[in-house]
Amino acid sequence: MLGLIAGIPYWAQSLLRVLGGIVAVLLPAGTIVYVFLFKMMSFMQSRLGPMEAGPFGSLQLFAEVGKWLQKEDLYPERADKFIFKMAPLIVLSSTFLLVAVVPFGPDAWFTNFEAGVFYALAVSSVSVLGILIAGWASANKYSLLGGLRGAGQLIAYELPMVLAVIGVVIQADTMNLQQIVVAQNAGSIFGWDGLGNPYILTQFIGFIIFMIAVQAELTQTPFDMPIAESELVSGYMTEYSGFRFLIFFISEFATAGVFALIASILFLGGWGVPFSWFGWTSIDSIDNWMNVVGPLIMFTKMMLLVFVIMWVRFSYPRFREDQLQRFAWKVLIPLSLVNIMATSVLKVAF
């Protein structure tokens, strides 16, 4: 498989990787995750969930996409039409840009560059722009409130997220996501390498802070004030309908998936299995079949984390805006700073 790709120019390689990734990974993964989530949510709420489209509602995603695509493309009369139309695309592009650095296997990656963590955190905050201009351009008071809340919240939670990741970066000595995966799976806990060294064990506080920040970044309950169905009537999404709403909708679920992927790389060992199981020593000695098994492992971990995200979402009520900010600045940020200090001290000590 490698020999096949190696012979063609770099741009074609990238294109092949992207197309292959979308068709082979994202589409089926999206369908499965979607059905899984909806079924899970329904069972938690003593409902049946999607039943009609396909066996056990497995084609529900296609049914909904079809429905949204048929709808009229409406926009408010006084909306700033150009940026109104642009906003969902910005939010969605932020999601897809995130996938670009996610490694799915030893060779199954789109791009592999040194500042991967930095890039991921940077592009994830592009969605703030989309939310803010969606709120502004809708010419709707509810949307404006939602957009402003969204901007305040996403900026506040960007910080604990970055600070939580710094602990991992210190421990792994690298910002390359691929090497963070390798460092976890090739590592050992006090000389015992049966499990590698997934950072969820050593960076548990970081993991919790990261997941809370992710929940806020995704604007999922308990941090969903920008959307706030019952107060702001979907906030910045109020005026969107048809396929523009669809794009927001997809990016909401897709971003949940992508953040779960990044969390699984940073804390759960990503695509890898502990190298000691098969006697591998470095990334070059890994067998080729990991390019197929790796994505599946990663997918499982992602499902697990998405399940946790959604579980919290469906069982908690939401904070108020000021309580949310207080929580970020007074609890999460000091805690993550302490975590960084402890990590660096221990890193130097050992």
Place this chain on the structure above:
Amino acid sequence: MTMLGDRQQLAYIASQAADARVNVELETEGMTLNIGPQHPATHGTLRIIARLDGEQVVWAEPSCGYMHRGYEKLTEVRTFPQVTALVNRIDWLGSFANEVPFILAAEQLMGIEAPPRAQWIRTILFELSRIANVSLVLGDLGVQLGAITPVFFAFRDREYVLNLIEGATGGRFHPNFDRIGGLKDDLPAGFIDETRAVMRKMRKFCDEIEGLLFGNEIFEARTRGIGVIPRDVALQYGLSGANLRGSGVDWDLRRDQKLPMAWDKVDWKVWTHPDGDSYARCWIRLQEVRESTLIVEKLLDSLPSGPVMAKVPRIIKVPEGEAWVSTENPLGEMGYYVVSKGELGPFRVKIRSASFNNISIVPWLLKGVYVPDIITILASLYFILGDIDR
């Protein structure tokens, strides 16, 4: 401004002054936000006009009437037995409870009283409709606060109670079962055992909701100390029901007045809470559902035998006179002032519904709160649009 009363005028001037102060201090311009009439948090078509400074409410006023159906006027062209079909659409979640005070008022005018068994069954159905009504709002609290799961539990378990009401009366939402002098029918076979089972289920539902919402830190942070109504203010604004008891006033018409109903035949407790905040109001409702299930069980234990209908003429003509009867409905005090001229139908009926008075406190209560708290406060005040607009 000439049409406004003194109190309203003062409130208006005060709000203008507050606006001016805010504008001088921060040089910001307030934003007027129309919450409703099509807003999901208003359970229908209540419109709340709120002037905001940032996310803080400077001034708010409920504007109702979007669903006015003119029931008071409509009753004047109906005969007495026909009125129940109208009035049980006022508070559509606890319909049977709407019929009772009107029928009691008519009976009072005619000088008759329903036989004991009918009184017992009336009370049981009254409490069942209270359970059906309030258990739904317990789930709805979650939705208003962003947790979407509790409402599904509420709809699931309320269904059992509605099935009971349907079994006894034939109508799930609008029983239209109460008659002057008694009830249309006796209870169906198997109703008693079924009711006992459902009451156990409802108590389990209350435990579930208590664990899911009332024990949740975020729920407490969102409701404790929010929308505090002191005892005096609650009395001044004429609040009733759980909103009043949540402010520490021990007042329950079921206990405090003598009516030909069966509440005084069994022991039960009136719950009050000293805090007066949103949490207190919600908590009172939770306790009341529990208490109602116990009342129903105790009434079933002591259900007397006998007829369910007193001797009344085939064509009902209510003698000339005026009567006022009010009962403790799921939403609060609901009463009918019935004026009869000795004809087939009432000459005039004045309906005092609980929600209309309960939301009259909204302008006072919403001043200074944040936008998200508007929703919690409205949810904890718990109104039903039909009950406001009639």
